[in-house]
Amino acid sequence: MIIELGHFALILALVVAVVQSSVPLLGASRHNHGWMAVARPAALAQFVLVFIAMAALTHAYITSDFTVINVIENSHTDKPLLYKVSGVWGNHEGSMLLWVFILAICSAAVAVFSDNLPRELRARVLAVQGMISVGFLLFILFTSNPFLRAFPPPSNGHGLNPVLQDPGLAFHPPFLYLGYVGFSVSFAFAVAALIEGRVDAAWARWVRPWALASWCALTVGIALGSWWAYYTLGWGGWWFWDPVENASFMPWLVGTALIHSAIVVEKRDTLKSWTILLAIITFSLSLVGTFLVRSGVLTSVHAFAVDPARGSFILLLLLVAIGGSLTLYAARAPALKSGGVFAPISREGALVLNNILLASAAATVFLGTLYPLFLDAVGGPKITVGPPYFNQTFGPIMVPVLVALAAGPLLAWKRGDVLGAVQRLWIAFGAAFLVVLGGLYVTQGGPVLAVLGLGLAAFTGVGAIVEWADRLRLLRIPLGQSFGRAVNLPRAAYGMTIAHVGFALSVAGISAAAFSVEHIDIVKLGGTLEVGGYSMKLVKVDEIPGPNFVAEDATIEITRDGALVTIAHPQRRFFEVQQQTTSLTSIRSSVLADLYVALGESDSKGGWTIRAYYKPLISWIWLGALVMAAGGMVSLSDRRWRVGAAKRLRGSAVPAAAE
Amino acid sequence: MRKSLYALPVLLFLIVAGYFAVPLFSGRDPHELPSAMIDKPLPAFDLPALAGGANISNASLLGRVVVINFFASWCVPCKVEHPVLMRLATKEKLPLIGIAYKDEPAASQKELTNGGDPYLQVAIDRKGLTGLDFGVYGVPETYVVDKSGHIRKRFVGPLNAETVERELLPLLRELNRS
Numbered sequence: 001m002i003i004e005l006g007h008f009a010l011i012l013a014l015v016v017a018v019v020q021s022s023v024p025l026l027g028a029s030r031h032n033h034g035w036m037a038v039a040r041p042a043a044l045a046q047f048v049l050v051f052i053a054m055a056a057l058t059h060a061y062i063t064s065d066f067t068v069i070n071v072i073e074n075s076h077t078d079k080p081l082l083y084k085v086s087g088v089w090g091n092h093e094g095s096m097l098l099w100v101f102i103l104a105i106c107s108a109a110v111a112v113f114s115d116n117l118p119r120e121l122r123a124r125v126l127a128v129q130g131m132i133s134v135g136f137l138l139f140i141l142f143t144s145n146p147f148l149r150a151f152p153p154p155s156n157g158h159g160l161n162p163v164l165q166d167p168g169l170a171f172h173p174p175f176l177y178l179g180y181v182g183f184s185v186s187f188a189f190a191v192a193a194l195i196e197g198r199v200d201a202a203w204a205r206w207v208r209p210w211a212l213a214s215w216c217a218l219t220v221g222i223a224l225g226s227w228w229a230y231y232t233l234g235w236g237g238w239w240f241w242d243p244v245e246n247a248s249f250m251p252w253l254v255g256t257a258l259i260h261s262a263i264v265v266e267k268r269d270t271l272k273s274w275t276i277l278l279a280i281i282t283f284s285l286s287l288v289g290t291f292l293v294r295s296g297v298l299t300s301v302h303a304f305a306v307d308p309a310r311g312s313f314i315l316l317l318l319l320v321a322i323g324g325s326l327t328l329y330a331a332r333a334p335a336l337k338s339g340g341v342f343a344p345i346s347r348e349g350a351l352v353l354n355n356i357l358l359a360s361a362a363a364t365v366f367l368g369t370l371y372p373l374f375l376d377a378v379g380g381p382k383i384t385v386g387p388p389y390f391n392q393t394f395g396p397i398m399v400p401v402l403v404a405l406a407a408g409p410l411l412a413w414k415r416g417d418v419l420g421a422v423q424r425l426w427i428a429f430g431a432a433f434l435v436v437l438g439g440l441y442v443t444q445g446g447p448v449l450a451v452l453g454l455g456l457a458a459f460t461g462v463g464a465i466v467e468w469a470d471r472l473r474l475l476r477i478p479l480g481q482s483f484g485r486a487v488n489l490p491r492a493a494y495g496m497t498i499a500h501v502g503f504a505l506s507v508a509g510i511s512a513a514a515f516s517v518e519h520i521d522i523v524k525l526g527g528t529l530e531v532g533g534y535s536m537k538l539v540k541v542d543e544i545p546g547p548n549f550v551a552e553d554a555t556i557e558i559t560r561d562g563a564l565v566t567i568a569h570p571q572r573r574f575f576e577v578q579q580q581t582t583s584l585t586s587i588r589s590s591v592l593a594d595l596y597v598a599l600g601e602s603d604s605k606g607g608w609t610i611r612a613y614y615k616p617l618i619s620w621i622w623l624g625a626l627v628m629a630a631g632g633m634v635s636l637s638d639r640r641w642r643v644g645a646a647k648r649l650r651g652s653a654v655p656a657a658a659e
Numbered sequence: 660m661r662k663s664l665y666a667l668p669v670l671l672f673l674i675v676a677g678y679f680a681v682p683l684f685s686g687r688d689p690h691e692l693p694s695a696m697i698d699k700p701l702p703a704f705d706l707p708a709l710a711g712g713a714n715i716s717n718a719s720l721l722g723r724v725v726v727i728n729f730f731a732s733w734c735v736p737c738k739v740e741h742p743v744l745m746r747l748a749t750k751e752k753l754p755l756i757g758i759a760y761k762d763e764p765a766a767s768q769k770e771l772t773n774g775g776d777p778y779l780q781v782a783i784d785r786k787g788l789t790g791l792d793f794g795v796y797g798v799p800e801t802y803v804v805d806k807s808g809h810i811r812k813r814f815v816g817p818l819n820a821e822t823v824e825r826e827l828l829p830l831l832r833e834l835n836r837s
Contacts, residue, residue, distance in 0.1 A: 330666035
């Protein structure tokens with residue numbers, strides 16, 4: 001019964017979405033207030049309906065309702081509650097529903113918080129959101145319905161893929177989707193602006209917080225996915241340039257460009273058509289990311305479904321959404337008037353450079369990801385494009401990004417002073433130099449490129465802090481005054497500094513990956529394995545029963561110079577329902593290095609394969625990502641977003657809210 | 660800026676979309692892994708034989724139809740495939756050449772001694788470099804080579820009774836006739 005309610009609610013949501021996508025749009029073009037006013041209640045109604053659908057499916061999972069095909073295929077009574085819930089989106093149908101649910105949340109949020117938006121713009125934005133919703137709801141109801149029943153019901157389900165039964169991965173898709181779908185708002189704003197033919201600072205003010213929030217969620221989502229790969233796959237790797245990873249990385253790169261170019265629109269009233277294009281491309285790549293992963297077009301470890309009906313539908317949907325918006329762009333963008341002019345060497349110039357580089361980086365990843373597919377389409381051989389391509393093409397593009405990132409914020413708007421910026425960065429140059437020197441000394445002929453990478457990270461990180469200190473005029477005016485400036489500095493400025501430092505941390509972690517040491521061997525009980533100056537002694541291997549698996553649990557004593565460091569417990573888990581084994585690595589993390597131990601197969605003669613890695617600075621990769629996302633959140637808390645339109649800002653003398 | 664420039668994104672998109680449409684509608688199985696080596700001569704190799712004696716090379720296999728099977732003692736799917744190979748060797752008298760891929764020679768030998776040896780000859784590809792030349796994705800993989808030393812067919816993953824009956828044996832009959 002509850003399932004049918006959910007199904008009904010979803011069908012009703014489709015009907016409402018059709019209304020939401022058409023009536024307000026017509027109303028906006030005819031200046032009919034009544035028709036435009038339909039947008040808000042429609043968006044709210046849709047939210048309630050999709051919420052009911054989502055709740056119904058979640059209920060079916062929690063109660064293990066095996067009359068629902070989707071639950072049978074992806075759940076099992078023995079599964080812990082967390083994975084019953086995450087099972088809702090751990091499969092194709094449910095993840096699509098989650099997508100629409102997040103979309104409904106975003107639309108409802110736009111509807112509720114858009115009082116100060118011009119009526120026409122609001123109606124159009126919500127109408128575009130409605131169109132996206134129509135597309136997805138049609139897709140779900142016709143090709144991927146999670147509410148189908150099975151009769152007779154089986155006694156138990158097939159269970160969730162064991163590799164996916166992990167806290168990191170339980171939250172990875174929601175964050176990723178929050179990012180993908182969040183960009184739909186900037187997309188809707190871009191399309192609405194194109195229909196209207198007008199882009200101004202108030203528009204950018206609306207788009208940027210949405211883009212920023214989506215970007216934060218996407219950053220966290222990607223970091224979670226990478227962290228999960230690192231600690232569960234048991235190879236010590238954390239990024240494989242797998243098409244599915246790239247699918248989430250491309251919108252991130254273009255989204256990063258978007259949040260930067262939107263600054264220029266907001267502050268300088270220029271780069272409008274470019275920003276609109278970025279908003280369209282970011283969301284297009286999000287759509288591609290959502291769909292290609294699920295259509296089986298990209299054959300990969302992640303592929304969920306191979307189904308031509310879905311494939312054609314997806315292609316049609318992409319064609320309409322991306323092709324339609326880009327056609328609109330071709331027709332309307334030339335009419336957008338550009339505002340302020342600027343010299344090449346200026347803050348705007350640096351942001352343009354940043355945009356060009358990030359867009360090129362995204363294009364590189366796009367080419368590497370899709371080239372095998374192009375080749376296949378024209379009947380060429382099946383090939384894979386692997387890390388060597390990406391490392392050689394992507395790496396060099398990131399070098400100027402890092403340099404520009406440190407120098408850009410030091411340049412003034414309109415016309416900047418390179419020499420002055422370089423002079424102010426002397427501390428950053430010094431830091432980079434010391435790091436390179438120290439790195440070369442410590443590694444003694446180790447990988448030089450990695451040492452240079454660390455130096456570059458130091459330059460960027462210190463450069464970001466120098467910029468902050470520069471704003472406070474630290475050490476140039478009395479400390480008390482600097483403190484006063486620090487208090488009054490807008491949160492957006494803090495957000496930028498934090499995010500840039502986070503980026504530098506990630507780059508440092510990535511560069512240091514070249515220093516990691518690994519050792520794989522078969523170790524007998526009582527035997528030892530040496531890695532990175534640590535000695536690992538295999539004490540015993542026990543069998544431990546889990547809720548839905550049986551684990552081989554190794555006890556490994558890790559010592560350094562005879563002193564006990566820690567006792568590691570890597571496991572291999574065997575899942576009976578799926579006949580599948582996963583590994584649970586034991587990682588001893590510290591700020592300086594990770595000690596990573598994974599248990600491999602037994603050689604059935606009393607020996608086990610043990611993989612051990614010593615990875616300096618590796619945790620900085622994810623730490624940096626979190627810091628970046630935190631920077632974004634700090635920037636989001638800036639009061640100018642809450643105050644909203646520029647005209648209100650002038651009138652209000654409200655002190656910065658204490659929160 | 661010229662107006663046509665703004666149409667560039669949509670044009671690029673349409674081209675990309677066209678490329679996506681082709682594999683989707685061509686009806687080909689996306690899981691098929693055709694080899695770039697089909698109808699090409701065997702890559703040159705010269706590997707020590709597991710049994711000792713003369714090396715096994717691409718030249719030494721010329722003049723007869725052979726089936727080259729990459730395997731390893733550490734590979735679980737190979738154990739699944741093993742009974743199929745044994746049957747082919749004893750019943751069909753298939754000329755099977757084994758290549759022990761990235762494997763300890765002693766371990767390969769032990770595997771064959773314990774489980775039975777379906778191969779006429781076994782070559783040792785200790786570092787897997789020959790496998791790389793063949794384009795091996797993972798073991799087991801099987802290649803059918805004609806009398807002139809050209810690769811005619813590749814089978815990815817363990818052979819099973821069905822593929823043997825439907826694809827491998829008919830192909831071998833055809834190649835032996837010519």
